[in-house]
Amino acid sequence: MYFKKETGNKGENLACEFLRKNGYIIIEQNFSCKQGEIDIIAKSPTNYLVFIEVKTRNSLKYGMPCEAVTPYKQKHIKLTSKYYIYKNFLYNIDIRYDVIEILKLNNKIYINHLKSAF
Numbered sequence: 075m076y077f078k079k080e081t082g083n084k085g086e087n088l089a090c091e092f093l094r095k096n097g098y099i100i101i102e103q104n105f106s107c108k109q110g111e112i113d114i115i116a117k118s119p120t121n122y123l124v125f126i127e128v129k130t131r132n133s134l135k136y137g138m139p140c141e142a143v144t145p146y147k148q149k150h151i152k153l154t155s156k157y158y159i160y161k162n163f164l165y166n167i168d169i170r171y172d173v174i175e176i177l178k179l180n181n182k183i184y185i186n187h188l189k190s191a192f
Contacts, residue, residue, distance in 0.1 A: 085130025086113050089174040092185050098124070107157050110150030114174075115158065122170045125155045127191075130176040139175035140188055148192045 097119035114126040129139035173191040177184040
């Protein structure tokens, strides 16, 4: 279990670095409440509040990383984002749900940013 957590943390740090290089402002990492958890909350260059799920894999044994963001997981991300918006009085804003998949193969790192993934 520790290996999975370490892989996930490294992936989230790579995703934050990638987002910053692309003009995003990281607002929060690992926001959690009883509804669920959101890996990254960021402000996009186009002024969207973006809720981002990061999936990192070291092989394709279980499919592409983005395939792990199931409808069940999406539901919890949406519920958590609604609570975040309510808690922070963030009304009348544009929001988006993205997935960043990170794949580590043959000592190379591939990052794919899926905007408006769900």
